[in-house]
Amino acid sequence: MTENRSLPRIGVLAIQGDYAAHAAALADAGADPLEVRQPDQLKGLAGLILPGGESTTILKFLDKLNFFEILQEFCSVNPVFGTCAGAILLAREVRNPAQRSLGVLDAVVERNAYGRQVDSSILTAETALPGGPLEMVFIRAPRIVNTGSTVKVLAVRDGSPVLVRQGSVLAATFHPELSPDRRVHQLFVQIVNAAHSQKAHELEVRF
Amino acid sequence: MPEQNENKSFASTSLRLKVGLAEMLKGGVIMDVMNVEQARIAEQSGAAAVMALERVPAMIRAEGGVARMAKPSLIKQIIQAVSIPVMAKARIGHFAEAQILQELGVDFIDESEVLTPADEAHHIDKHAFTTPFVCGARNLGEALRRIAEGAAMIRTKGEAGTGDVVHAVQHMRQITSEMRALTVLTEQELYAAAKNHQAPYELIRMVAQTGKLPVPNFSAGGIATPADAALMMQLGAEAIFVGSGIFMKERATPLDVENDPKEREEAVSRAKAIVIATTHYNDPKVLAEVSEQVTGTMKGLAAAGLEESQLLQTRGW
Structure with missing residues (x-):
């Protein structure tokens, strides 16, 4: 994996959750995935995915070794994509119950807003992504109840945003990693590649 | 129910959602709790x-008697x-019991050998439920029989309530080595393998192609x-269940996490360490750092010293 220099190296936070499914989706979408368990592993990554799982569990680990602050800094300058629990971690504010979050996405997120596991569902609908309807797998999903003016809504369910983008921050309340369709991961890889060439361009201008 | 006809296929919406929740629990710890205070400690310690x-x-092992589903009031x-x-x-x-648990809104049902079996020939038809099921297994055939019945997650049985990991190790090694062995068989040999494992041919073939179970495999x-x-x-x-290892002390007595701050601290230290x-x-x-932080450990029973009749793992068919 390390020899693959042409592909962007994107981390997947591998504290708890379906990080393996994200790594497989990233590989399909043209990236070189790396599992991240410690803060020093963020060095040199072109982007990061915060996977689905239990946000309370993931938060416990971020409390140690300044991981929370280091991650917050990483997310403020690099592309980042959160799904479900990952989207909760990215939000500006979390409700039901209130908990700490990275605050890099200008949105309010309510946990377990659609009910318990028996209320989990799969929805197929048109989104802002080209290529026809997108399958969206919702599992004990959170709801984005409020977004700031710079947040672009790319997909909705019953009037609530389920896929949003704010600059190089992407968030989904569903699980694109559990569907065979790779368009959402491809979009994230494009965001990473664009941010990378932008950075390279800035360097050229400066020197 | 639009998906009734494809109900039992792996592409069915119902099974994908069930396996989806199991995916979310990967890399995590699922902790046995007997009251609200223990549940809070588990959540605060990072349980998934x-x-x-x-x-x-x-x-259950120490007290005997018939072990049944927990009281609905406790679950609620x-x-x-x-x-x-x-x-x-x-x-x-x-x-x-499973119908009641589904009605109460539990997120996963464990059809468990730890409780006293209610049927000595049949397991629950788990396809008939919206709530996902986890079942125990000691070998590949048993795992695939449970998956055929609709289980969305498999766990090793081990020997619950002993604090002795030896049988969990044995069951995990058994399942993984039997899966590896299938991957080198020819198409023709898979029919005989299905017979030997007493498991459906389609599932045997799926494992032979991928080298792993079609659902998450926990311990x-x-x-x-x-x-x-x-x-x-x-x-x-892919994840860990901890039963008696966190909230128990000597002689099958639970730590008093409600009234004794020292015992509460002990439970917290164990729970946090296992999560990390x-x-x-x-x-x-x-691992060395967290092992050092743990105070106290369940004393446990050596599984090798148990009589055949005391084993829980032999329940299930």
Whole structure:
């Protein structure tokens, strides 16, 4: 994996959750995935995915070794994509119950807003992504109840945003990693590649 | 129910959602809890889910009697108290207990050998439920029979309530080596393999192609220390169940987490350490640090010293 220099190296936070499914989706979408368990592993990554799982569990680990602050800094300058629990971690504010979050996405997120596991569902609908309807797998999903003016809504369910983008921050309340369709991961890889060439361009201008 | 006809196929919406929740629990620890306070400690320590039950296996083993589904009032209190998924156990074959658990809104049902079986020939038809099921297995054939019945997650049985990891290790090694062996067989040989494993041919063929179970494979039964959790993860478990290892002290008595701050601290230290060890299972430096932080350990029973009639793992067919 390390020899693959042409592909962007994107981390997947591998504290708890379906990080393996994200790594497989990233590989399909043209990236070189790396599992991240410690803060020093963020060095040199072109982007990061915060996977689905239990946000309370993931938060416990971020409390140690300044991981929370280091991650917050990483997310403020690099592309980042959160799904479900990952989207909760990215939000500006979390409700039901209130908990700490990275605050890099200008949105309010309510946990377990659609009910318990028996209320989990799969929805197929048109989104802002080209290529026809997108399958969206919702599992004990959170709801984005409020977004700031710079947040672009790319997909909705019953009037609530389920896929949003704010600059190089992407968030989904569903699980694109559990569907065979790779368009959402491809979009994230494009965001990473664009941010990378932008950075390279800035360097050229400066020197 | 539009998907009724494709109900039993792996492409069905219902099964994908069930396996989806199991995916979310990967890399995590599912802790047995007997009251609201224990559930809160589990959540605060980083558990990915809790299993609500009235007596943990070590107490069931010590006290005897018929072990049944937990009281609905207890399950409801625990559902109210925590934001993480809540599981509960039903007796093997007791589909009415499972119906009640589904009605209560539990997120996962464990059709468990730890409770006294209700049927000595049949397991629950798990396809008939919207709530996902986890079932125990000692070998590949047993795992695939449970998956055929609709289980969305498999766990090793181990020997619950002992604090002795030896049988969890044996069952995990058995399942993984039997899966590896299937991958080198020819198409023709797979028919005989299905017969030998007493499992459906289609599932045998699926395992032969991928080298792994079609649902997540977790570990349970005797895991009592951070090192035990790391051992099971390194052997291929995708998450860990801890039963009696966190909230029990000597002689099958629970730690008093409600009234005794020292005993509460002991439970917290064990719970946190096992959670960290499960994530960093491949990092001996972290494992050494968390093992040092643990105060007290369940004394346990050597599984080799148990009479055949005392074994829980032989329940299930």
